[in-house]
Amino acid sequence: MGDSKLYHQDNARNLSGIKFITRIPRTYKEEKSAITEAISADSWIMLDENNKYYEHHVTHFEMQQRWHVIHSRSAKLRATKTVNKQIEKEYKAIDSALMHLRNKEFSCENDAKNALSSLSSKFKYHEIMPSNIIEKKRYEGAGRPKKSCQSFKTIYFITGCIAALFHVRNERLEQHSCYVIATNAQDCDLQSGEVIDAYKNQNASVERGFRFLKDPAFFVSSFFLKKPARIMSLLMIMTLSLLVYSVTQKHLREKLRGNNETLPNQIDEPIQNPTMRWIFQLMEGVDVIYLRVKNKIQKKIMGITEIREKIIRYFYPSVHEIYQIKIIKSEASG
Numbered sequence: 647m648g649d650s651k652l653y654h655q656d657n658a659r660n661l662s663g664i665k666f667i668t669r670i671p672r673t674y675k676e677e678k679s680a681i682t683e684a685i686s687a688d689s690w691i692m693l694d695e696n697n698k699y700y701e702h703h704v705t706h707f708e709m710q711q712r713w714h715v716i717h718s719r720s721a722k723l724r725a726t727k728t729v730n731k732q733i734e735k736e737y738k739a740i741d742s743a744l745m746h747l748r749n750k751e752f753s754c755e756n757d758a759k760n761a762l763s764s765l766s767s768k769f770k771y772h773e774i775m776p777s778n779i780i781e782k783k784r785y786e787g788a789g790r791p792k793k794s795c796q797s798f799k800t801i802y803f804i805t806g807c808i809a810a811l812f813h814v815r816n817e818r819l820e821q822h823s824c825y826v827i828a829t830n831a832q833d834c835d836l837q838s839g840e841v842i843d844a845y846k847n848q849n850a851s852v853e854r855g856f857r858f859l860k861d862p863a864f865f866v867s868s869f870f871l872k873k874p875a876r877i878m879s880l881l882m883i884m885t886l887s888l889l890v891y892s893v894t895q896k897h898l899r900e901k902l903r904g905n906n907e908t909l910p911n912q913i914d915e916p917i918q919n920p921t922m923r924w925i926f927q928l929m930e931g932v933d934v935i936y937l938r939v940k941n942k943i944q945k946k947i948m949g950i951t952e953i954r955e956k957i958i959r960y961f962y963p964s965v966h967e968i969y970q971i972k973i974i975k976s977e978a979s980g
Contacts, residue, residue, distance in 0.1 A: 750803070751801045755779055770811075776804060909953070
């Protein structure tokens with residue numbers, strides 16, 4: 647399972663040896679072709695009211711794959727905002743360029759038209775149409791010309807009008823409303839709905855954890871590394887930590903659902919899908935105290951409230967021992 651950075655030519659050999667689900671980068675022309683084919687076919691299969699998909703089989707990087715073109719309403723809303731900003735920015739750029747072009751002299755009509763055509767080709771969402779070519783006579787010498795003087799040259803000025811290319815806007819909106827998820831798993835092993843759900847749900851695990859780990863609220867001290875080996879070591883530790891975080895969170899949520907129980911969230915409402923970040927906050931205040939009694943050191947765990955004990959009991963007996971929670975026989979056998 648991975649995002650688009652997983653999928654590239656250099657990694658194709660590794661991918662061919664495993665079952666993968668990943669997003670196809672937009673840098674590949676095959677991705678755009680797949681989206682264009684899905685839009686043209688218009689044979690979408692509805693996932694829900696906001697998402698639909700189109701599946702077709704391809705061979706890419708010498709691997710048999712199933713590519714799922716996902717059309718998302720939320721992606722279209724994001725694309726609409728982005729494209730509208732691009733159009734507005736482009737219009738201002740054209741208007742400024744036209745202002746300078748109107749003041750430029752040309753020696754013939756063709757030069758003026760070619761300059762306008764060259765300028766128009768630089769833009770994506772607009773086209774510049776020639777509206778008027780102005781012809782003027784200019785005296786070639788110095789000072790005021792005499793009435794009998796015939797030494798004049800003809801110069802040309804051109805003006806244009808801006809025309810919006812709505813079909814280009816609509817095509818780009820449709821393209822950016824879609825993305826492609828690929829897998830080499832067969833239909834019998836993993837159905838299309840399962841592939842899409844698995845890809846979408848990956849953000850709820852390790853990948854999202856990197857953002858959490860860098861959050862100041864996590865109370866991790868900042869430090870700097872220069873050597874590549876140390877940076878790689880840190881990334882390994884971070885990835886392993888986030889994997890443990892994700893597995894622990896999954897285990898807790900499954901226990902809550904399996905027992906039909908809940909834990910309070912930040913506003914004291916019962917939930918069955920708490921994050922481990924919130925669990926860490928609930929567990930704050932547990933202290934370890936060491937007492938010397940008759941020359942013997944005794945370890946005491948303080949601050950175990952009812953809610954904290956409830957959380958601890960969802961985990962394994964080894965965790966109970968750490969917190970000095972008495973193991974119930976049914977829990978030990980489970």
